[in-house]
Amino acid sequence: MKNILVIGANSAIARAVSRLYAEEHCRLFLLSRDAEQLALQKQDLQIRGATEVDCSVFDANNFSVHEAVIDQVLDRFGSIDLAFICHGSLSNQAQCEENFDSALQEFNTNALSVISLLTCLARHMSTQRSGCIAVITSVAGDRGRQSNYVYGSAKAMVSTYLQGLRGRLFESQVDVIDIRPGFVDTPMTHAIKKGGPLWSSPEKVAHCIVEGIRKRKHTIYAPGYWRLIMLVVCSIPEFLFKRLKL
Amino acid sequence: MQIHSWGRYPTADAALHSPRSPSALRRLLLDAQPNDSGATTAFDGIARGLGRSYGDSALASTIVQTRELDHLLAFDADTGLLTCAAGVSLDTILHCFTPRGWFLPVVPGTRFVSVGGAIASDVHGKNHHLDGTFGQHVHSLRLLQPDGAVLNCSGTENSALFHATCGGMGLTGIIVDATINLRRIPGSAINQRTLRTQHLQEVMERFEASAATTYSVAWLDCLASGAALGRSLLFLGEHATDGHFRAPQRGKLGVPFNSPAFLLNRYSMGLFNALYYNRPVNSETEQRIEAGQYFFPLDSIAHWNRLYGRKGFLQYQFVVPDAAALAAISLVLQRSSAAGKGSFLSVLKKFGPGNDNILSFPVQGYTLAMDFKFENNLLPLLDELDSIVLDHGGRLYLAKDARMSEATFKRSYPRWEELAQLRAISGADRMFNSLQSRRLGL
Numbered sequence: 059m060k061n062i063l064v065i066g067a068n069s070a071i072a073r074a075v076s077r078l079y080a081e082e083h084c085r086l087f088l089l090s091r092d093a094e095q096l097a098l099q100k101q102d103l104q105i106r107g108a109t110e111v112d113c114s115v116f117d118a119n120n121f122s123v124h125e126a127v128i129d130q131v132l133d134r135f136g137s138i139d140l141a142f143i144c145h146g147s148l149s150n151q152a153q154c155e156e157n158f159d160s161a162l163q164e165f166n167t168n169a170l171s172v173i174s175l176l177t178c179l180a181r182h183m184s185t186q187r188s189g190c191i192a193v194i195t196s197v198a199g200d201r202g203r204q205s206n207y208v209y210g211s212a213k214a215m216v217s218t219y220l221q222g223l224r225g226r227l228f229e230s231q232v233d234v235i236d237i238r239p240g241f242v243d244t245p246m247t248h249a250i251k252k253g254g255p256l257w258s259s260p261e262k263v264a265h266c267i268v269e270g271i272r273k274r275k276h277t278i279y280a281p282g283y284w285r286l287i288m289l290v291v292c293s294i295p296e297f298l299f300k301r302l303k304l
Numbered sequence: 305m306q307i308h309s310w311g312r313y314p315t316a317d318a319a320l321h322s323p324r325s326p327s328a329l330r331r332l333l334l335d336a337q338p339n340d341s342g343a344t345t346a347f348d349g350i351a352r353g354l355g356r357s358y359g360d361s362a363l364a365s366t367i368v369q370t371r372e373l374d375h376l377l378a379f380d381a382d383t384g385l386l387t388c389a390a391g392v393s394l395d396t397i398l399h400c401f402t403p404r405g406w407f408l409p410v411v412p413g414t415r416f417v418s419v420g421g422a423i424a425s426d427v428h429g430k431n432h433h434l435d436g437t438f439g440q441h442v443h444s445l446r447l448l449q450p451d452g453a454v455l456n457c458s459g460t461e462n463s464a465l466f467h468a469t470c471g472g473m474g475l476t477g478i479i480v481d482a483t484i485n486l487r488r489i490p491g492s493a494i495n496q497r498t499l500r501t502q503h504l505q506e507v508m509e510r511f512e513a514s515a516a517t518t519y520s521v522a523w524l525d526c527l528a529s530g531a532a533l534g535r536s537l538l539f540l541g542e543h544a545t546d547g548h549f550r551a552p553q554r555g556k557l558g559v560p561f562n563s564p565a566f567l568l569n570r571y572s573m574g575l576f577n578a579l580y581y582n583r584p585v586n587s588e589t590e591q592r593i594e595a596g597q598y599f600f601p602l603d604s605i606a607h608w609n610r611l612y613g614r615k616g617f618l619q620y621q622f623v624v625p626d627a628a629a630l631a632a633i634s635l636v637l638q639r640s641s642a643a644g645k646g647s648f649l650s651v652l653k654k655f656g657p658g659n660d661n662i663l664s665f666p667v668q669g670y671t672l673a674m675d676f677k678f679e680n681n682l683l684p685l686l687d688e689l690d691s692i693v694l695d696h697g698g699r700l701y702l703a704k705d706a707r708m709s710e711a712t713f714k715r716s717y718p719r720w721e722e723l724a725q726l727r728a729i730s731g732a733d734r735m736f737n738s739l740q741s742r743r744l745g746l
Binding site (some may be wrong): 094251 | 305322324325327372375376377378379389400560
């Protein structure tokens with residue numbers, strides 16, 4: 059039985075991952091902005107087998123409450139075996155190019171709020187001397203593309219931060235995992251035309267994530283073939299890449 | 305976007321909505337929607353679960369997908385009463401509860417259908433002759449009405465609406481959640497016996513003789529003719545009693561893209577059917593197989609509908625009363641094989657008595673389902689088959705239908721006016737319409 063904290067619990071991927079951990083009879087603490095969803099999920103996860111489900115309404119962009127909310131989880135659970143951070147928003151690239159306030163908002167949601175939470179969690183886990191921190195970033199962070207570089211660079215910031223944190227927490231036996239999903243058919247990507255072999259369901263991605271966390275991988279591409287795709291994308295010479303409308 | 309159901313025929317251009325909570329669903333219905341010209345219009349569309357109906361019953365210009373409404377809401381481990389949101393799939397239920405010794409009282413041929421869809425189509429399974437339809441095991445359901453009210457419906461409360469909604473093809477409102485009776489089983493595996501029969505009359509006699517067997521279904525060689533017309537393999541099944549419980553597993557196979565439809569022709573299908581029929585069968589011994597293999601053989605091949613190519617296929621499923629069954633089914637088989645149309649999978653099943661649900665498909669008798677690749681000359685043939693079926697007092701399954709005429713429907717579902725009246729009274733006729741309901745004049 060593991061104690062699992064899920065931040066951004068209402069995201070489609072978080073929901074699917076929580077369900078897999080519920081089947082393993084874990085204790086889950088869910089944080090999300092949406093109280094109605096939290097209540098629905100709590101019942102659902104309990105029926106699916108979770109030993110205990112707690113939840114709290116939480117806005118990741120309200121940085122000032124981060125410390126307190128992690129303390130609240132610790133008060134309840136005593137320790138955290140897995141902290142799973144999956145909140146985020148898909149940026150409107152065009153709007154962010156025109157308006158820095160929009161870009162800043164995206165950086166806050168997708169990068170700085172994550173780093174703030176990681177700061178609290180790292181402090182706690184290094185004293186606990188065990189546990190795992192897993193964060194959803196994106197394949198978009200592997201290389202800046204003109205269509206999506208605000209979102210991509212925010213995710214890249216988190217990925218680089220996680221690399222450093224992984225080294226820092228290695229001595230404390232805390233694992234730091236960077237999860238990079240490809241195209242996932244979720245409400246976040248609602249506006250994008252779906253279909254084709256590169257789109258995965260949240261359930262499929264959740265299986266990759268839970269399996270990767272079990273194996274304590276450093277970087278999980280979900281599904282795994284995205285590692286190959288991004289290898290190709292990253293190996294295109296810049297003089298060519300800048301001409302591609304990617 | 306362009307959307308189609310399992311048969312991939314027809315397609316419709318639809319605006320898709322996937323509300324994430326009952327309150328979001330309600331807002332979607334009540335808030336006026338902006339249309340192309342900038343004005344606002346009231347909601348007019350249909351609910352859709354996992355898109356496993358074959359034709360146009362879950363197609364409309366506005367579609368409400370229930371896939372995000374997929375929470376389990378309550379479970380009583382003493383009685384087996386499960387309350388869940390309409391978008392929960394039967395796969396999820398089996399996955400969660402089979403290991404605990406519970407099974408769904410009725411499962412259709414695929415487990416990738418939603419609870420809402422199973423109720424709306426009042427689906428049946430291989431135990432229909434004993435246990436009836438899915439709707440007969442629904443304890444109660446909550447229905448979102450055109451005015452935004454959520455009504456509790458059951459056999460005793462708002463029962464007219466309940467019987468209109470079970471089998472009602474989503475035309476009475478949107479099912480928000482439902483409470484269904486799960487059933488205790490002694491083991492999840494199935495002990496199967498396979499009987500090879502020489503012709504249609506023999507398989508029907510075997511069905512009658514095995515009326516006490518819980519599960520029965522026959523695969524029929526639709527291209528056999530003459531004395532072998534209707535030769536079949538009859539699969540009889542009972543739950544194993546070994547106390548082992550395992551949920552159906554996901555298959556590894558899939559069809560990644562549309563296959564060229566010409567690969568399916570009368571010769572390849574004739575060969576397949578002959579080989580399948582003649583496979584080694586020992587009718588004396590029982591075979592222990594996993595539940596998934598017995599109930600959902602096709603679920604192990606993801607996207608098998610793509611085998612029929614880009615234009616898709618139609619599944620033709622009809623039921624005819626006992627007395628007329630032999631004659632009607634013989635005529636249908638003769639007519640379709642004379643036209644050179646065959647089907648990989650033709651499934652024959654004996655039905656028990658029908659129920660009180662207004663548009664429920666089953667009646668006491670026999671049902672045959674055949675898949676036909678879509679071709680331009682298919683539709684006239686199906687019209688001919690319609691007249692055979694109707695002349696013998698039968699009717700077609702709405703969940704499979706994509707083309708029957710309004711006259712055919714109204715003649716074979718004589719209670720349609722009851723549903724139309726209920727819809728007119730509640731205002732559902734102005735809000736809940738599918739391409740099918742418009743075609744059928746409901």
